[in-house]
Amino acid sequence: MSRVIVTPKAAAKEVLKDASMQKQKDMMAGHYDRLTSAPETGAKVASTFVPGNLNELIMCFDLVNNLPEVNAIQSGLRRQSGGYVLEAEKIGHSEDVCTYVKSDVGMMAKGNIAPNGKKFPNPDVLLLSYTGCFTFMKWFELLREQYKCETIMLHTPYMGDGKITPNMVEYMVKQLKEEVIPKLEQVSGVKFDIDRLRENLKKSVTAEEDLVWVLQSAKNKPSPIDAYFGGIYYIGPIFGAFRGTDDAIEYYKFLREEVAERIAEGKGPVTPDGDMGKEKYRLVVEGPPNYTNFRQFWKMFYDEGAVVVASSYTKVGGVYDLGFRHNPDKPLETLAEYCLGVYTNRSLPMRIDMLSNYINEYEADGLLINSIKSCNSFSAGQLLMMREVEKRTGKPAAFVESDLVDPRYFSAANIKNRLESYLQMIEQKRAGSKAA
Amino acid sequence: MDASLTRSATAGIVARAQDLFEDLSFNAAREWKAAKPGRKVVGYMPIYVPREIIHAADMLPLGVVGGGDQLEVIHGDAYYQSYICRIPRSTIELGVSGRLDFVDGMLFPSICDVIRNLSGMWKMMFPDVYSRYFDVPQNYRDEIGGNYYVNELAELRHDLGELRGKPITDDELRHSIAVYNENRKLVRELYAFRAERPWQAPAPEVYLVLRAGLVLPVEEHSAMLRDYLAAARAEERPMRDNCRIVLTGAFCEQPPLNLIKSLELAGCYVVDDDLLLVTRWLTADVPTDGDPLRNLATSFLHQSESTAAKYEPDQKEKGQHLVRAVKKSGAEGVIFAAPSFCDPALLDRPMLQHVLKDAGIPFIAFKYAENSGQMQPIREQAGTFADSIKLWSGA
Ligand code: SF4
Ligand code: SF4
Numbered sequence: 001m002s003r004v005i006v007t008p009k010a011a012a013k014e015v016l017k018d019a020s021m022q023k024q025k026d027m028m029a030g031h032y033d034r035l036t037s038a039p040e041t042g043a044k045v046a047s048t049f050v051p052g053n054l055n056e057l058i059m060c061f062d063l064v065n066n067l068p069e070v071n072a073i074q075s076g077l078r079r080q081s082g083g084y085v086l087e088a089e090k091i092g093h094s095e096d097v098c099t100y101v102k103s104d105v106g107m108m109a110k111g112n113i114a115p116n117g118k119k120f121p122n123p124d125v126l127l128l129s130y131t132g133c134f135t136f137m138k139w140f141e142l143l144r145e146q147y148k149c150e151t152i153m154l155h156t157p158y159m160g161d162g163k164i165t166p167n168m169v170e171y172m173v174k175q176l177k178e179e180v181i182p183k184l185e186q187v188s189g190v191k192f193d194i195d196r197l198r199e200n201l202k203k204s205v206t207a208e209e210d211l212v213w214v215l216q217s218a219k220n221k222p223s224p225i226d227a228y229f230g231g232i233y234y235i236g237p238i239f240g241a242f243r244g245t246d247d248a249i250e251y252y253k254f255l256r257e258e259v260a261e262r263i264a265e266g267k268g269p270v271t272p273d274g275d276m277g278k279e280k281y282r283l284v285v286e287g288p289p290n291y292t293n294f295r296q297f298w299k300m301f302y303d304e305g306a307v308v309v310a311s312s313y314t315k316v317g318g319v320y321d322l323g324f325r326h327n328p329d330k331p332l333e334t335l336a337e338y339c340l341g342v343y344t345n346r347s348l349p350m351r352i353d354m355l356s357n358y359i360n361e362y363e364a365d366g367l368l369i370n371s372i373k374s375c376n377s378f379s380a381g382q383l384l385m386m387r388e389v390e391k392r393t394g395k396p397a398a399f400v401e402s403d404l405v406d407p408r409y410f411s412a413a414n415i416k417n418r419l420e421s422y423l424q425m426i427e428q429k430r431a432g433s434k435a436a
Numbered sequence: 437m438d439a440s441l442t443r444s445a446t447a448g449i450v451a452r453a454q455d456l457f458e459d460l461s462f463n464a465a466r467e468w469k470a471a472k473p474g475r476k477v478v479g480y481m482p483i484y485v486p487r488e489i490i491h492a493a494d495m496l497p498l499g500v501v502g503g504g505d506q507l508e509v510i511h512g513d514a515y516y517q518s519y520i521c522r523i524p525r526s527t528i529e530l531g532v533s534g535r536l537d538f539v540d541g542m543l544f545p546s547i548c549d550v551i552r553n554l555s556g557m558w559k560m561m562f563p564d565v566y567s568r569y570f571d572v573p574q575n576y577r578d579e580i581g582g583n584y585y586v587n588e589l590a591e592l593r594h595d596l597g598e599l600r601g602k603p604i605t606d607d608e609l610r611h612s613i614a615v616y617n618e619n620r621k622l623v624r625e626l627y628a629f630r631a632e633r634p635w636q637a638p639a640p641e642v643y644l645v646l647r648a649g650l651v652l653p654v655e656e657h658s659a660m661l662r663d664y665l666a667a668a669r670a671e672e673r674p675m676r677d678n679c680r681i682v683l684t685g686a687f688c689e690q691p692p693l694n695l696i697k698s699l700e701l702a703g704c705y706v707v708d709d710d711l712l713l714v715t716r717w718l719t720a721d722v723p724t725d726g727d728p729l730r731n732l733a734t735s736f737l738h739q740s741e742s743t744a745a746k747y748e749p750d751q752k753e754k755g756q757h758l759v760r761a762v763k764k765s766g767a768e769g770v771i772f773a774a775p776s777f778c779d780p781a782l783l784d785r786p787m788l789q790h791v792l793k794d795a796g797i798p799f800i801a802f803k804y805a806e807n808s809g810q811m812q813p814i815r816e817q818a819g820t821f822a823d824s825i826k827l828w829s830g831a
Contacts, residue, residue, distance in 0.1 A: 094783075141748065153747055155573060160556070349559055
């Protein structure tokens with residue numbers, strides 16, 4: 001092994017256990033420092049979105065990647081988003097719209113402070129590469145109004161008929177060749193080098209392999225990971241600013257080793273309160289989590305012995321477990337196919353298939369939907385999804401409601417009640433099937 | 437012409453349009469379909485689909501824009517959480533209650549995430565009906581977005597040809613383009629006439645006449661437009677001391693007719709709006725010679741309306757369509773009226789408001805739902821707005 005982990009105090013096992021977490025922490029801290037020191041270092045900054053991001057390409061131009069959604073998540077976790085949302089509403093945004101946008105806009109209005117306490121730099125370019133949500137388009141129009149910087153649109157058609165057609169790929173490749181790349185060259189002053197892109201893509205594949213291995217480890221009983229709450233940490237590097245880097249390769253390698261060890265020891269997932277107790281329920285979860293009360297939300301699950309074995313949210317930045325890998329031999333086509341294939345760009349029937357398959361493959365007890373008040377992209381249609389998945393799998397489904405980063409829409413008592421009655425329903429179902 | 441006769445001519449046309457508007461079973465379309473064996477009907481949602489292609493396949497394009505305030509939503513509510521706009525649930529209601537059981541196809545244009553997901557729901561719930569999510573390019577270069585769009589149009593043309601059992605020819609398409617050019621020309625005339633003499637063509641009437649175009653064969657609708665224009669021109673009606681406003685944000689879920697009426701009662705003449713955009717999405721004639729799909733694509737890219745569902749690549753252009761609409765129609769202010777929970781309209785609004793502010797154009801904003809009953813608050817708000825405009829312009 002080429003890596004050296006310097007944590008002298010810890011025993012070997014704990015070193016391994018902490019390695020991925022520590023690594024991710026360092027990566028994130030380093031990233032935010034790179035971002036906030038851009039004015040001094042002269043680094044150019046590209047803002048872009050998580051679903052359909054082109055990190056491998058962005059890196060070809062030495063641009064530092066800033067992700068407004070991740071900033072909104074950070075604000076949510078740090079309990080600042082509530083204030084930001086109110087600020088955005090004060091300056092004219094409707095209470096009805098996506099709270100990610102409002103958190104971001106509010107943060108801007110309040111000085112644009114990054115998690116490291118320093119100011120975010122203004123973006124040099126807004127790369128409107130997005131999939132599966134129209135709000136993104138409006139979001140960058142709103143940011144462009146403020147920053148008055150170059151905005152590049154990469155339009156990803158929607159997989160309405162459940163398939164990627166040659167016309168879609170051709171359209172996207174043409175946009176990449178004739179719009180995105182020339183403009184990125186212009187903004188960055190760096191000439192595009194397709195071999196550099198291939199190199200980055202190659203690195204992506206390595207990390208993608210390990211990520212999939214980790215996600216699929218939840219097929220074990222007990223599951224060594226929580227594929228929703230824990231999964232959110234696991235997807236951080238690959239969905240964010242690190243896909244295509246050595247850092248990501250290393251992170252996923254550590255992670256895979258840790259998980260392998262947990263399987264060998266017959267352990268369940270790690271939670272904020274340490275190792276989870278006995279696995280009593282295995283769930284599949286659809287929809288984004290709530291970030292303002294994230295730990296409280298998670299605790300409701302692990303206190304009951306409920307572990308999430310698969311989730312759709314961990315596929316918003318790429319559906320790798322269904323087989324997609326970036327292909328260095330077809331660099332631009334692969335970027336197009338990546339964008340086209342992310343979860344929210346998949347038609348509703350595709351989403352239903354995916355969730356039903358998860359329930360079967362991961363031997364889950366049922367489906368839980370966290371419906372997000374301000375996210376139409378996920379939420380519109382979820383009631384039908386729920387009924388359809390129930391019908392197909394014969395497993396019960398349930399619905400809770402919250403919001404991503406607006407604390408006004410998190411009702412702990414309500415969610416806890418619903419979760420408890422859902423778990424009881426699962427118990428009854430089990431008792432019923434035993435009796436039968 | 438005898439004044440009482442012309443009055444009845446207008447009233448007669450409007451009454452027919454109102455009947456069509458109120459008929460939630462779409463009997464006119466049903467009758468059209470039943471009149472000849474083999475006829476097919478293809479439904480579509482707001483904002484834009486190329487109706488020419490449906491028409492060229494000898495089919496009736498049927499605009500489906502929700503259920504309005506007369507439809508009791510019984511099933512639809514079980515499909516949508518309370519924080520999602522009304523139009524998808526009332527459209528589902530129209531579907532599950534059998535009101536659209538004669539429709540052979542449904543097109544879901546790319547407006548927003550709600551309609552996008554609704555297209556998948558339709559596929560699941562009505563698997564025997566041809567349904568398609570109709571994507572449009574957000575890149576407006578001919579060789580990029582244009583090529584993509586031509587291919588999308590070709591797919592639609594192919595599918596509808598299959599549905600008919602006979603491919604759609606170029607000549608059929610050219611003919612349909614000409615027929616729709618005529619219709620759009622009349623709609624533009626109607627809008628121009630209203631902007632000039634809004635008391636002669638009240639907004640609720642214009643809306644109803646326009647809306648009839650969603651359910652009637654286009655030829656019949658063009659005749660209706662011609663008749664209405666002639667009748668409205670001939671009829672003298674009293675001019676009120678109203679201010680002139682542009683209504684915007686109402687491009688998808690439709691406001692109740694009462695809302696439009698209330699605006700005029702509150703002292704606002706609507707001189708332009710973004711209601712039922714499909715009827716005037718393309719702002720100039722589509723050429724009838726050459727490749728018809730290419731012509732439709734080029735018109736879409738370079739001569740179509742701006743709206744929140746469309747990306748504006750040029751920051752300087754953002755919102756300018758609204759300023760232009762105000763100038764062209766001689767409006768004195770803008771009323772933003774958006775459906776509750778409508779992300780595109782509501783996210784666009786602050787940007788448009790900044791543009792209006794810079795241009796010195798006054799505005800107000802409120803939300804509605806297609807089944808909003810209480811008009812009093814809206815009337816009061818619009819009334820106050822009208823008063824302030826009059827004061828301001830008098831100063
Ligand atoms: S609507 Fe949903 S998917 Fe879109 S930006 Fe907001 S949270 Fe993300
Ligand atoms: S009203 Fe707005 S949010 Fe609802 S379907 Fe229409 S465009 Fe989408």
